[in-house]
Amino acid sequence: MASLELGYVLEGDDEVMETFSRSNSSKLWFRRVRWGRGTALFLAAAYFIIPFYAAMQFSLQNKYGHFSLQPLTQIAQAPLFLSALWLSTQLAIATMAIVLILMVPTMIYVHLRMPRFRRVMEVITILPIVIPPIVLIVGVDGVTPLWLKSSQYLLALIYVVLAMPYVYRSLDAGLGALDLKTLVEAARSLGSGWVSIIWRVLVPNLRSALLSASVLTLALVFGEFTIASLDGWTTIPVWIYLAPTNNARINTLVAMMALLATCVVLMLIVSFDRKSHSRRN
Amino acid sequence: MSMDTQTPPSTMTDVSPPKTGAPVVFENLTRRFGTTKALDGFTLHIEPGEFVALLGPSGCGKTTALRVLAGFERPDIGKVLVDGRDVVHVPAQKRDMGMVFQSYSLFPNMSARDNVAFGLQLRHQRSTPRRARAEELLELVGLAEHTTKYPHQLSGGQQQRVALARALAIEPRVLLLDEPLSALDAKVRAELRDQIRALQQRLMITTVFVTHDQEEALSMADRVCVMSRGCAEQIATPAELYSRPSSEFVAQFVGISSRVAVVRTGDSVALFGRDLKIRGQAPEGVESLDALLRPEDVDVVVASTGLGIITHKSFLGATTRLAIGIGGAAVKADVLSSTADVFELGTRVDLVANARDVLVTASRPAT
Ligand SMILES: Nc1ncnc2c1ncn2[C@@H]1O[C@H](COP(=O)(O)OP(=O)(O)OP(=O)(O)O)[C@@H](O)[C@H]1O
Ligand SMILES: [Mg+2]
Numbered sequence: 001m002a003s004l005e006l007g008y009v010l011e012g013d014d015e016v017m018e019t020f021s022r023s024n025s026s027k028l029w030f031r032r033v034r035w036g037r038g039t040a041l042f043l044a045a046a047y048f049i050i051p052f053y054a055a056m057q058f059s060l061q062n063k064y065g066h067f068s069l070q071p072l073t074q075i076a077q078a079p080l081f082l083s084a085l086w087l088s089t090q091l092a093i094a095t096m097a098i099v100l101i102l103m104v105p106t107m108i109y110v111h112l113r114m115p116r117f118r119r120v121m122e123v124i125t126i127l128p129i130v131i132p133p134i135v136l137i138v139g140v141d142g143v144t145p146l147w148l149k150s151s152q153y154l155l156a157l158i159y160v161v162l163a164m165p166y167v168y169r170s171l172d173a174g175l176g177a178l179d180l181k182t183l184v185e186a187a188r189s190l191g192s193g194w195v196s197i198i199w200r201v202l203v204p205n206l207r208s209a210l211l212s213a214s215v216l217t218l219a220l221v222f223g224e225f226t227i228a229s230l231d232g233w234t235t236i237p238v239w240i241y242l243a244p245t246n247n248a249r250i251n252t253l254v255a256m257m258a259l260l261a262t263c264v265v266l267m268l269i270v271s272f273d274r275k276s277h278s279r280r281n
Numbered sequence: 282m283s284m285d286t287q288t289p290p291s292t293m294t295d296v297s298p299p300k301t302g303a304p305v306v307f308e309n310l311t312r313r314f315g316t317t318k319a320l321d322g323f324t325l326h327i328e329p330g331e332f333v334a335l336l337g338p339s340g341c342g343k344t345t346a347l348r349v350l351a352g353f354e355r356p357d358i359g360k361v362l363v364d365g366r367d368v369v370h371v372p373a374q375k376r377d378m379g380m381v382f383q384s385y386s387l388f389p390n391m392s393a394r395d396n397v398a399f400g401l402q403l404r405h406q407r408s409t410p411r412r413a414r415a416e417e418l419l420e421l422v423g424l425a426e427h428t429t430k431y432p433h434q435l436s437g438g439q440q441q442r443v444a445l446a447r448a449l450a451i452e453p454r455v456l457l458l459d460e461p462l463s464a465l466d467a468k469v470r471a472e473l474r475d476q477i478r479a480l481q482q483r484l485m486i487t488t489v490f491v492t493h494d495q496e497e498a499l500s501m502a503d504r505v506c507v508m509s510r511g512c513a514e515q516i517a518t519p520a521e522l523y524s525r526p527s528s529e530f531v532a533q534f535v536g537i538s539s540r541v542a543v544v545r546t547g548d549s550v551a552l553f554g555r556d557l558k559i560r561g562q563a564p565e566g567v568e569s570l571d572a573l574l575r576p577e578d579v580d581v582v583v584a585s586t587g588l589g590i591i592t593h594k595s596f597l598g599a600t601t602r603l604a605i606g607i608g609g610a611a612v613k614a615d616v617l618s619s620t621a622d623v624f625e626l627g628t629r630v631d632l633v634a635n636a637r638d639v640l641v642t643a644s645r646p647a648t
Binding site for chain 1: 351352353372373374375376377378379380382384385386387388389390399400403404444447448451457
């Protein structure tokens with residue numbers, strides 16, 4: 001029956017036949033691609049989700065081994081947890097503020113006036129990745145004045161250095177995508193000073209670059225262990241390691257929650273960014 | 282200086298205050314980039330409200346001259362006077378120059394209206410009159426329906442019109458246009474050309490327009506400054522430039538394409554068997570002269586005993602351009618395409634000069 005109908009269509013109209021066969025074959029091809037993509041996605045998702053699920057299942061249990069949300073409430077009560085969270089948050093905000101205030105004008109200046117210096121910048125900003133954290137902290141310790149040594153913001157200053165490679169690369173890509181010279185000159189000819197050029201013209205157009213720089217910095221501060229612990233501060237990663245609870249569940253749960261929070265922030269930023277993109281493209 | 286950038290809002294609300302722009306003087310400007318001299322003793326006086334085109338080949342320093350006036354480049358030597366005051370040390374953001382760039386320069390994060398209102402916002406104009414003013418200007422450039430669109434939603438021609446409205450919004454003392462039409466297609470280009478000229482006449486704003494297209498320069502400007510290697514080669518009205526180019530360089534730039542050796546008798550020369558008056562001043566004390574011809578100065582007649590042979594033929598639309606070898610010279614001539622069939626390659630032809638007078642110059646020494 002189906003073949004009869006098909007025959008009718010085929011005889012009936014050349015054009016119909018052609019579109020029919022073309023759309024059919026392209027649909028097949030498309031389906032195959034979608035299958036390939038689906039499999040890859042599935043494998044990748046499994047790779048992340050299975051350990052995550054296992055860890056969650058492990059941590060969200062009461063002492064009888066049944067599912068329970070009770071460990072969640074225990075987190076907040078765990079000794080020093082809230083102060084560690086607060087410290088990490090403060091450090092993250094300070095680091096982001098310092099690194100952006102330092103890097104945004106510098107990068108704009110370098111892109112505009114010293115494009116050849118970009119090579120040098122690239123090399124300099126990669127150094128923090130190459131230098132082991134221990135070397136860094138020992139070096140810093142040797143040169144910091146005493147009043148700063150006791151401050152938690154010394155840690156923020158060190159994180160600024162560590163964040164430099166990521167911030168540099170995000171901003172470099174963002175600035176490279178703009179016609180910086182023309183935008184700046186257009187704004188200046190309209191009477192704009194440097195502050196309003198940066199604030200009203202460049203920052204809004206660098207939004208996705210700034211967001212990705214911020215997220216990477218945030219992730220860095222919330223994940224860095226070595227330097228924080230050597231410098232004697234109980235940030236979240238240090239707390240997870242040292243947690244004065246005897247409860248491995250809670251520690252795992254905190255790690256999972258940190259992961260989850262990062263995911264949520266990332267997704268928020270991506271969707272934010274997509275909205276601004278759909279407005280622009 | 283910062284005070285007079287704040288024009289009171291009351292004068293900003295009407296669209297076309299008939300006012301005269303500022304006079305501009307470029308005086309003996311020199312600007313080097315490494316070893317290249319982008320400007321080399323460039324001098325040009327512009328009257329208030331005048332539309333001057335800078336015309337010249339690529340790399341002759343047109344953009345540099347404009348950027349010096351806008352404040353984006355400092356000259357090594359020389360002065361730039363706007364309204365009689367030297368502005369060389371005034372930063373660009375305090376010069377009140379409206380500039381339209383060759384590349385698209387709208388702020389991508391702002392709608393057309395916000396782009397136009399940007400300069401007004403910097404001048405602390407309140408948001409309601411600011412928006413009204415921006416919309417008026419967009420209407421003026423024919424974009425009344427596109428005020429809320431973002432740059433990526435506008436065509437190239439529309440973007441350049443928004444850029445023009447944005448530059449006009451601040452009521453600039455001088456309007457600077459750096460090849461604003463070069464990225465557009467021919468039709469939009471011609472349309473915008475007329476629009477810019479009409480607006481400029483209406484606002485009587487001093488305007489400097491950079492182009493390398495002679496047709497654009499001749500059709501829009503009050504005066505054209507032909508530039509070569511960083512200095513002004515000739516500054517003249519389009520009509521004068523067309524009929525009396527002062528040098529061979531300028532001549533080439535205004536459509537002269539052929540030169541033919543001629544014999545002089547008094548104040549006329551013999552060209553293709555006819556006597557023609559010498560236009561303007563003939564070079565003194567020079568015996569061997571060349572006549573300078575445009576393709577439309579010459580008629581072509583098929584003749585089996587003709588001295589010329591057609592060596593090349595190209596279709597240009599309404600006309601067809603022929604290249605004719607005659608007595609060692611190559612002459613270009615235009616014929617109507619409807620009659621071009623008879624002119625085959627290799628056909629023998631005679632040439633007839635159809636002008637009453639002719640430009641001459643001293644012959645080039647044989648090389
Ligand atoms: N920032 C710069 N650095 C180095 N050389 C430059 C710079 N700007 C201009 N030049 C040089 O100065 C000369 C004049 O440049 P300019 O841009 O003024 O030419 P133009 O007449 O505008 O040419 P075009 O029609 O191609 O735009 C060129 O030889 C150019 O290479
Ligand atoms: Mg140029």
